Amino acid sequence: MMIIKTFSRWFIATGLMLLMVPLAAMAGVTIDSARIWPAPDHTRLVLDIGGKIDHKVFALSGPSRLVIDLENASLKADLEKLDLSGSPVRRIRSAPRNGNDLRVVLDLKTDIKPRSFQLEPNQKYGHRLVVDLIDEGGLKARKPSEPTVSQNSNGKRDIIVVVDAGHGGEDPGAIGPRGTREKDVVLNMAKTLANLIEARPGYTAKLTRNGDYYIDLRSRTLLARKHNADLFVSVHADAFRTPQPSGASVFALSQRGATSETARWLAKSENRSDLIGGAGGVSLDGRNEMLAGVLLDLSMTASINSSLGVGSSILGRLGSVAKLHKKGVEQAAFAVLKSPDIPSILVEAGFISNPREEQNLSSSWYREKLSRAVFEGIDDYFQKAPPPGTLLAWQKQNRRGDGSVSQYRIRRGDTLSGLAKENQISVSELMQYNDLNDDRVMVGQTIRIPAS
Template sequence: MTTQNFSIRAVTVLIASLLLLVSVAVEAGSRVEGARVWPAPDHTRLVLDVANRVDHNIFSLSGPARLVIDLKNTDLKTDFGNLDLSGSPIRRIRSAPRNGTDLRVVLDLKTDIKPRSFQLDPNGQYGHRLVVDLVDESGRRVDKPAKPTVTQEAAGKRDIVVVVDAGHGGEDPGATGPRGTREKDVVLKMAKNLASLINKQPGYTAKLTRTGDYYIGLRNRTLLARKHNADLFVSVHADAFRTPQPKGASVFALSQRGATSETARWLAQSENRSDLTGGVSLDGRDDTLAGVLLDLSMTASINASLGVGSSVLGNLGKVAKLHKSGVEQAAFVVLKSPDIPSILVEAGFISNPQEEKNLSTQWYRNKLSKAIFSGIEEYFQKTPPPGTLLAWKKQQRRGSSSVSQYRIQHGDTLSAVARENETTVSELMRFNGLRDDRVMVGQTIRIPAS
């Protein structure tokens, strides 16, 4: 046998072996090993745990409404009958082998839905997953904007609207503590507690982005804040680190880098043109003017976020250890509303054993929630949005006296004090005998009634 013939035979054997391996892999196929259902207000998510990535196809049928999921070369190794389908549009789930090696899963539905599917790679908690979303085509049910607070004296004065966002949810558990405490559970309880405190205070209304254990996309969270006409967006999280030592609460606002990238995104997307940013529509504006308007809106939003963030952080420092002494800034997606002041509160490090234990208790979560609300209230008492009950009450207090006094605090400027009190810097300088607009912390200045 020649060397050439031997080489050809070796290659042939190698190719045959590879084909056999591929054939075995294909024959081995995949398996559906588990399933979970996550109902949400605007969609229901069905998650199938699969042994590896699976070739699949989905399509809808009507009369009656059904969704068919075909999985190629797949076996069923779980029982769909154990799933809790309450709160979802699914009546029941059926399955049967198809074409000898395939699996067909049929969802009998209560109503028509719009399906979408995608696959997720393994993470720390789950393996391969096939995700099927059943989208309610009527859209998310959003409560009407806060009704005006109506009293005999303050008819038509609206509430301040605070949208409270519990991070993560559903298939996304967030961070997990040493004892197995999940971030998504802790922050939902905190968010509900904070919303309850806000709703009990006259002049305030709270809205939650999620009320149960389901996931909402990051962009959709800020979209919900816009639909609620929010004056403030507060996202609640629990931090984590690879070692157990770090601890303490933190407050974040949007960074300038994040603002710059978001401005570019808004300018690039035509659907944003007709949206309101800082009360100004971008529709019909050229890019230069639209960019200027967005920059102004972003700058004002970040400044307000830093202001309320500083107030919240100061109050958190009275009841818990702080991780950093000042408000930090980062490019978190949930903070990127151009016209809504937004902060992200890290309630503590769930990776720290002691803080995990604290965050697992209601008394500690209550303490943090009260501190967060105290910071929010402290900020809005100083700078209530126009047209709100708090703004009206502040005007009434000022009108009852020809002169009021204000003690300069850290971060105050004379221009900010003038703006908050609806007067001018020159008027404050004249009224207080100031030669310039410089003020010092602890200095008391007189403010004339408007």
Template sequence: MRLFLCLMVALAANLAQAATQIEGVRLWPAPDHTRLVLDTAGSVEHNVFALSGPSRLVIDLKNTSLKADFSKVDLSGSPIERIRSAPRNGSDLRVVLDLKSDIKPRSFVLEPNQQYGHRLVVDLIDEKGSRLERAASPTVTQDSAGKRDIIIVIDPGHGGEDPGAIGPRGTREKDVVLRMSKTLADLINKQPGFTAKLTRTGDYYIGLRNRTLLARKYNADLFVSVHADAFRTPQPSGASVFALSQRGATSETARWLAQSENRSDLIGGAGGVSLDGRDDMLAGVLLDLSMTASINASLGVGSSVLGQLGGVAKLHKPGVEQAAFAVLKSPDIPSILVEAGFISNPKEEQNLATEWYRNRLANAIMDGIHEYFQRTPPPGTLLAWQKENQKGGGQVSRYRIQRGDTLSGVARQNQTTVSELMRFNGMTDDRVMVGQTIRIPSS
């Protein structure tokens, strides 16, 4: 019996000492950091430290050997000049990153998920924040009379090591929403009086709080996060629009009041409110008022977007839903989250993978945004000036429908809404025919 116990102890010790392997490596450069991901055969103990003169990052991995080929990693767009490695202490592995400049490292391990196995993640953070600052410099274009654009910040969900939901055929949410967001940004930028900005322009991950931080740095009038839903069964389908719930608003108010550093930089969006120098009671009242106004505006624009989406896609729910999503928690910026459909539904996955369907959804979202801001343009914007100067109008112009025209496109070109054109022309739906002449109200 004693011999059996000794053998079991020895076997357990050998298993504990058994080496794992680095089986793969991926690199995700982003504006504010670069993420290095090492795929390992099992969980791994590690230690990370930075060195200067020259700049290096050392990653020590216990009981680990190298199977992957570091020489094949594309280092472009990252602060890494070279990756080298060597055995250490017999069974350990040392990986050294030769860097172009000093960085701040952050590391953690991830458990297996539906796409990846065990992983060691090392973030190389730009200590000066220079790349993020350059990427997020506020941009507010103005016309010759000083009337500014409405700024829409579009947030493609997930990215990089986070693929989001994955459809039955392998379609990844992060890819679908990035393509659709770029299309939406192009549509917005072509519209007079609007400017669009993207939180990410490539395949990399941005933290949820940093997404709202970017919206604040851009002085956004509206934040639109784009996702594709998933469920454990393939049956659910349809697009959805979310705004922040009251429960989410309450928790966020408490967070802002608890963190004193927020007092000065709230509010960087269109509201221009500051809590700096206020006592807690007054700051709480101001923050509650701002949050309430933000949620009401979010519900308004969400309703317009949902109404337009209903014309091109099935809706999951008939009204704007509310939830405590972290990316919706800007107290000063109206924010909505659009679920373009269920990527877990085979038919909707097939649709979302096609450019024509994503274009239809992007056009519908643009129409909803345009419709909302036509009704309630922010002060000082080109749309607000146009609305003010059209109040005494009453003149009518006429437009002959050309091949490829849609009523929503004609409405956008003429700074009006689809519903207004339908009402003005006595139309019962938004269908138009080539050669048809419609009347357009103008100032």
């Protein structure tokens, strides 16, 4: 009798376990929440999912729709609460399909090209299914632009500065102890910096993004090239695992990063038709491997040297309004700096992981102070070394064309010997003309420079 009872218990328990297996399988993967990020040329839909999922995505026309079929899935999120403004989506519908599956339909305003992929869990998110709605018309509209011509400038072009706000959309960047998100801080700074640049005659600013959406790193440098940029400035906020580190930094590309990038460019056939030199220069098209390599090395070296120059000028200005993390321009192999034909720098505005700097970066007055320092550093550099054909280059060349005397205000980093060489006169003549007893000058001092 005892054997029969024991067997009965085992049979019932085993039966219950077997019944639980199909029930667990039926539960499937849940769609827990959703977010949507409209951008100028695409819209990103992100679904937070309970695990990896089998899915299919396809577009339909007449009317325009996007269908997302999810196998063995159930919907917990309320998709109807998503804010669809600024996106090509009119409405989102969903319904069970084939018993355990789920179909989500996006009614669209226009035809799009879909792309989807899954992301593994990280520190901020769990499993995610990402669906991109690509507006091919918007992509085609991003054609290389003609060099911008300044108004009332005798036909001379502006210096074009492309300002890049790091992260965005699904990627918040670093997050401070009080919840301040890097993507918000740097977008505000980038817009302020762009406004300062636009307000100065002889300059034009372009933003890689002007809203809360993500652009991949390579596309940021491609945008700079399509705008014929003379300078690319990427704005970020640093973070560390402890709250102690603080201070602003400026980075340029390292030589190691330059070497790897040269190899990548030579290996990619589509790069050979790209121009070296921003608004126009030497093409790799039709060049043999050795000559193409030499041209790229020369261009990359020149870009890095220019990046170090403008970075040093910016650091000099930042040091007067904020603490510096390092006194010199640092170098690293950041992907966003790897443009062989455009001087590129990355500005770390401070450590958002430091409570005091997080509080500073959250305030508009501090962000404006930093942005103004960055712009003044850019202007300092280009006043000394303006690109050929620009309004600033024309002004510098013709500053004393009538034989008159010019007034010059000493900037950080200026030396009397450097100014003498730049203006083609001797140091002794410059000292004599300004009644100077030695060759020392101070920042803010105004000196007179005669025509050479």
